[in-house]
Structures are given as structure tokens and as C-alpha cells.
Amino acid sequence: MNPLLEVKGLCKSYRQGSVLSGRKGDRWFHAVKNVGFMVGRGETFAVVGESGAGKSTLGRVILRLIEPDSGTLVYEGSDLLALNQRELRLSRAKMQMIFQDPYSSLDPKLSIAASVGEPLRALTAMGRDEREARVIELLARVGLNSDYLERFPYELSGGQLQRVAIARAISTNPGLIICDEPVAALDMSIRAQVLNLLKDLQEERGISYIFISHDLSLVSVLAHRLAVMRAGQIVEEGSAERLFSDPAHEYTRQLLRSIPSTNPRRRRLIVSEAKSSSRGRLAAE
Amino acid sequence: MKTAPLLSVSNLTIQLRSSSMPLALTSDVSLEVRSGSTLGLVGESGSGKTMTSLAIMGLLPFACRIGAGSIRLGGRELIGMSREELSTLQATEMAMIFQDGARSLHPAFTVGRQIADVARQHLGLTRRAAMRRAIEMLDAVGIKEPAKRAEQYPHTFSGGMCQRAMIAMALVCQPKLLIADEPTTALDVTVQAQVLRLIKRLQHEMDLGVLFITHDMGVVAEMCDRVAVMYAGQVVEEADVTTLFERFRHPYTAGLLGSIPTIDRRGRSFGFIPGTMPGLKTRPRGCRFSDRCAYSIPAVCDEAVPPNEKFENSSVRCVRAAEIDLRRLPSEPAA
Numbered sequence: 130m131n132p133l134l135e136v137k138g139l140c141k142s143y144r145q146g147s148v149l150s151g152r153k154g155d156r157w158f159h160a161v162k163n164v165g166f167m168v169g170r171g172e173t174f175a176v177v178g179e180s181g182a183g184k185s186t187l188g189r190v191i192l193r194l195i196e197p198d199s200g201t202l203v204y205e206g207s208d209l210l211a212l213n214q215r216e217l218r219l220s221r222a223k224m225q226m227i228f229q230d231p232y233s234s235l236d237p238k239l240s241i242a243a244s245v246g247e248p249l250r251a252l253t254a255m256g257r258d259e260r261e262a263r264v265i266e267l268l269a270r271v272g273l274n275s276d277y278l279e280r281f282p283y284e285l286s287g288g289q290l291q292r293v294a295i296a297r298a299i300s301t302n303p304g305l306i307i308c309d310e311p312v313a314a315l316d317m318s319i320r321a322q323v324l325n326l327l328k329d330l331q332e333e334r335g336i337s338y339i340f341i342s343h344d345l346s347l348v349s350v351l352a353h354r355l356a357v358m359r360a361g362q363i364v365e366e367g368s369a370e371r372l373f374s375d376p377a378h379e380y381t382r383q384l385l386r387s388i389p390s391t392n393p394r395r396r397r398l399i400v401s402e403a404k405s406s407s408r409g410r411l412a413a414e
Numbered sequence: 415m416k417t418a419p420l421l422s423v424s425n426l427t428i429q430l431r432s433s434s435m436p437l438a439l440t441s442d443v444s445l446e447v448r449s450g451s452t453l454g455l456v457g458e459s460g461s462g463k464t465m466t467s468l469a470i471m472g473l474l475p476f477a478c479r480i481g482a483g484s485i486r487l488g489g490r491e492l493i494g495m496s497r498e499e500l501s502t503l504q505a506t507e508m509a510m511i512f513q514d515g516a517r518s519l520h521p522a523f524t525v526g527r528q529i530a531d532v533a534r535q536h537l538g539l540t541r542r543a544a545m546r547r548a549i550e551m552l553d554a555v556g557i558k559e560p561a562k563r564a565e566q567y568p569h570t571f572s573g574g575m576c577q578r579a580m581i582a583m584a585l586v587c588q589p590k591l592l593i594a595d596e597p598t599t600a601l602d603v604t605v606q607a608q609v610l611r612l613i614k615r616l617q618h619e620m621d622l623g624v625l626f627i628t629h630d631m632g633v634v635a636e637m638c639d640r641v642a643v644m645y646a647g648q649v650v651e652e653a654d655v656t657t658l659f660e661r662f663r664h665p666y667t668a669g670l671l672g673s674i675p676t677i678d679r680r681g682r683s684f685g686f687i688p689g690t691m692p693g694l695k696t697r698p699r700g701c702r703f704s705d706r707c708a709y710s711i712p713a714v715c716d717e718a719v720p721p722n723e724k725f726e727n728s729s730v731r732c733v734r735a736a737e738i739d740l741r742r743l744p745s746e747p748a749a
Contacts, residue, residue, distance in 0.1 A: 179602035316458035321673035321686035350675040387607040389632030393655040398607045398636050
């Protein structure tokens with residue numbers, strides 16, 4: 130396989146200290162600890178885990194929004210950690226990110242057109258007219274007509290804003306998009322719409338996703354391969370097929386066991402307590 | 415089986431007070447909760463599920479008022495009751511827990527004190543007896559070292575523990591009805607599983623009627639005996655849980671079930687509902703789902719608000735419920 134992105138031995142830790150005294154302690158908190166994986170072209174690599182596992186830090190470290198302590202990051206054969214600030218900025222055209230909360234990831238003072246056009250203005254040599262035409266095309270692709278061009282984020286719903294964020298992320302034709310819980314804040318029916326959009330875009334354009342989520346059943350819909358993270362480390366990695374049918378690590382099994390069943394006849398979490406009378410256990414536990 | 419329901423809400427309409435033309439947040443909502451059983455209230459944000467539950471608790475914000483309908487708890491009408499009477503009922507007969515346990519606890523008082531205060535106020539216990547009761551409750555909800563924990567402040571509790579403490583506080587006066595408003599949405603899956611089990615266990619021990627508000631169909635399948643699906647301020651389908659999952663009749667319910675990502679449906683693009691839920695002022699005149707519904711036909715669905723139609727195990731608010739065939743969804747393979 131000729132991977133698009135190769136991550137090796139990535140580490141990021143923070144010194145723990147007292148916020149009040151400002152003194153730094155000797156203890157270190159390892160947010161990301163020796164993480165390595167590869168992402169192929171057109172592939173969705175999911176990173177799942179519970180809160181505090183280090184998923185979001187990992188996503189940000191890959192884009193160097195947070196600088197890692199050590200490790201290697203190779204994108205299309207070039208070493209991302211060797212880039213200087215200017216080169217790093219230009220590399221943003223190839224690697225983009227979609228955040229969980231579209232209300233805070235879009236500038237409230239920029240119109241929708243300006244937000245979507247910003248990467249084109251900053252990272253490409255496109256002229257103004259060409260840019261405007263491209264923005265209209267991008268918005269249309271995510272299902273928003275030109276009525277939205279001059280609107281502002283507060284006028285749009287969460288689902289619409291996330292579409293705008295997607296349009297912005299795909300504007301420069303990136304090869305990789307890091308999606309950090311992109312649908313966690315959305316309602317059920319809207320969630321399905323946005324996931325289907327991401328899937329369609331991947332098929333059309335061969336984009337790779339690193340899909341960060343706490344929700345295993347959601348990830349199962351679009352991940353080709355996934356990694357389960359806990360306490361900064363990947364505890365298990367594998368193809369989605371294998372990982373869901375035959376999880377090797379106890380923690381993965383525990384996560385899978387905790388997912389509510391979607392069939393009321395086959396409950397997983399609540400095991401027929403109705404039958405085994407549990408009255409009087411109040412004091413026992 | 416056919417005993418009088420613990421809670422019965424009928425034809426509840428909640429209106430916004432302000433505007434000249436009264437806008438209805440919910441209209442004609444009817445629900446029943448029986449002792450020892452769980453009614454799930456599902457719907458997306460803005461469907462009116464939280465407003466309905468606040469109305470039951472007597473906690474509607476000032477901007478809203480009850481326009482019509484009745485709410486009866488154990489045979490007593492709650493609408494029109496004085497503030498004092500309601501305040502007593504709010505602990506001893508019914509109690510509510512919220513999504514964010516950490517933010518529902520007061521940060522400046524110890525957890526034990528907050529639970530004990532409820533017991534002192536409503537059970538007339540002495541300070542010492544109330545604290546003993548609080549510790550018992552913390553123990554009952556599975557908090558280890560309850561006596562030590564009771565003296566600690568909420569910030570030292572994890573999210574799951576805060577939710578357990580909230581449950582302890584809600585149940586300290588042994589109410590008959592528990593309203594749980596998305597109690598596990600903010601929790602990690604493994605912690606969610608523990609809290610759901612806890613609620614189920616306490617329900618059995620105390621014969622609690624539970625009104626469980628959630629948007630997660632998986633949680634519904636695990637927890638509920640009956641389910642009411644809300645959309646744009648109305649209950650569009652009400653059924654027992656297996657009927658709802660297997661013989662759903664409202665197109666919106668079908669869409670919701672189709673939107674669940676499940677491991678069995680891996681890789682396949684899942685069905686979804688186009689568009690978004692209409693706002694208060696833009697609701698269609700007839701069936702409120704008609705503008706997003708694949709089965710809607712002009713001059714029928716957009717004419718009049720459909721009444722609740724009764725079926726064997728469900729009631730459905732759709733004029734075409736009897737004639738349309740909603741393809742059975744592949745949920746989990748039958749055992």
C-alpha cells in the first residue's frame with residue numbers, strides 16, 4: 130500500500146501543575162502516547178474512544194495545530210514536521226478539518242460566502258470571479274442554494290452550518306479531512322444527512338477521512354479501518370469488519386458491549402430484570 | 415394490567431405567552447405512564463418533548479403557559495394547583511433529572527448537604543437524620559464510600575457520579591414518578607450503560623413510573639415499555655416498544671429508525687429524512703411532517719391536521735397510516 134498519511138511514534142504530553150500557583154509539577158500527562166497508523170487514499174480511518182482518550186489531541190497534532198513532542202508525520206511522502214510556518218500554511222490546502230461545533234468553528238462576522246471562500250483566497254491563486262463561482266458550486270454540492278451566500282452563521286441551523294463547514298473543508302480539494310465528531314451536535318435525521326454527504330464526497334473525490342468519534346455504531350457506518358484509543362494509546366487497530374466481528378482487546382469488547390441494542394426483543398444492557406425480582410437489593414449494593 | 419395510570423396527560427397544549435397570536439409549542443399531547451413501567455418520549459430538538467416534561471413538573475418558564483388540556487398524577491389534577499402544593503409534589507410524588515448532572519448540582523454545597531436538604535424540607539427529618547438518609551441514597555445509587563463522598567463538592571465527582579448523585583437526590587423522598595430528560599446523553603457509552611442499569615434497578619425496587627426523554631433509539635429499545643414519538647409539537651405515534659420497532663406506521667418513525675447507524679447495517683448507506691423540522695411559524699397547515707414525507711399526497715396530507723388513529727397496539731397521527739406500506743427495516747436479525 131502506498132499510504133497517503135503515515136504516522137509513527139507520535140507523542141504529546143503536558144506537564145501537570147497547579148493552575149492557581151502557576152507552579153509546574155514533575156508529573157506529565159500523556160495525551161497522545163506513541164501512536165502510529167497509516168491512512169490510505171480514499172479511505173476512512175476512524176479513531177474511537179471515550180472522553181479524555183486523546184482522540185481530539187491526536188487529530189490536532191496531525192495537522193500541527195498542536196505541535197507534537199516527538200514522532201513522524203509523513204503526508205504524500207513529505208515530512209510534515211520539517212515544514213516551516215509558510216510551508217505549513219500552504220499545506221492546509223491538502224489537509225483540512227471539520228469540527229464538532231459548527232457554531233464556534235465559523236466566524237460569526239463572516240458571511241457564508243466569505244467563510245467558504247476564505248481558504249481559496251488564502252491558499253490558491255484564484256481570481257475573485259472564479260472564486261465566487263466556485264463558492265456557489267461548493268455550496269450547491271453540499272445542498273445549499275445561492276440564497277445562503279450572504280447570510281450569517283446565526284441565521285442557519287446546526288445541520289446547515291455543518292454543511293457550510295464541509296463546503297469550506299473541500300474547497301481546496303484536500304486529500305485528507307480530519308473530522309472531529311462532525312455529527313455529535315446534530316439531530317438524528319440531520320446526522321444521517323450529513324454522514325451520507327460525507328460518504329458521497331468521498332466516493333466522488335477520493336478524499337480520505339480521519340473520523341474521530343466516541344460513537345462506535347456511528348463509526349461502523351463509514352469506517353474502513355479503525356483504531357480504539359484509551360488513555361492516549363491505541364489499544365487495538367484493524368479493519369472495521371474484523372474489529373466489529375472479532376474484537377481482540379478487552380476494552381474494545383467492553384465498548385461494544387455497552388452499545389444499546391436497537392432491537393427491543395434483544396436487549397443487551399438491561400438483562401430481563403423484570404423476571405429476576407431484585408426487590409430488597411437496595412441495601413445490598 | 416388495566417389499572418389507572420400513574421400519570422395521564424391529555425390534550426396538552428403549551429403556548430407562548432408573548433405574541434398577539436398565540437403560538438403553540440405543543441398541541442394536543444396525550445401520554446400515560448403506569449407505575450413500574452417506562453414511557454419513552456422521543457423526538458428531535460424543538461419537537462416539544464422537554465416542554466411537555468417541564469409542564470408536568472410545573473416548571474414551565476414564564477414565557478410559556480398551558481393553553482388547554484389536563485395533567486393528572488395519581489388522580490389529582492396538577493394544572494391550576496398552587497405553587498406550594500406543587501412544590502411538595504415536586505419531591506414526594508414526582509422528580510426530574512436532567513441531561514447535565516454536573517451543572518444541575520450546586521457547586522458551592524457538598525453533595526450530601528444538597529440531598530439532605532431535600533429530605534429535611536419534604537420529609538421533616540432532622541439535620542442528622544437527613545444526612546444519614548442522604549448517605550443511604552448515595553449508597554443505593556452505587557457510589558462507593560458514600561459517607562466520605564457525601565462531604566465532597568460536585569467538582570470532585572465525575573460525570574457519571576454526578577448523574578448518580580442527581581438520581582439519589584431525585585429519589586430521596588421516594589416519588590412515584592421519575593422524569594428523566596436525556597440523562598445519559600452527555601455520558602460515555604460504558605458509563606451510560608451503568609446509569610441505564612441503575613435507573614432500571616431502582617425502578618424495580620421502588621415501582622417507579624418513568625418518563626424517559628431521549629433522542630437515542632438504542633436507549634429507547636433498551637429501556638422503554640411504551641414509546642411516544644414527538645414531531646413539531648405533536649405526538650405522531652404511540653405504541654409499545656416492540657410494535658414501534660417492528661410495526662411502525664408513521665413515516666416519521668420509519669425515517670427515525672432508518673437514521674440509526676447500526677453495526678449490522680455496516681457500509682450500507684442508510685435511509686434518511688430530507689429537510690429540517692419546521693419552526694413554530696412555518697409548520698405546514700395539515701400534517702406537520704407533510705413537507706418532508708415521501709408518502710405525502712397533495713390535497714390530502716396538507717389539508718387538515720390528522721387525528722390520532724387507533725390501531726391494535728398503537729395510535730398514529732397520519733391520515734394514510736392504514737394504506738401505506740412502510741418497508742420493514744432490517745434491524746437486528748430475529749433470534
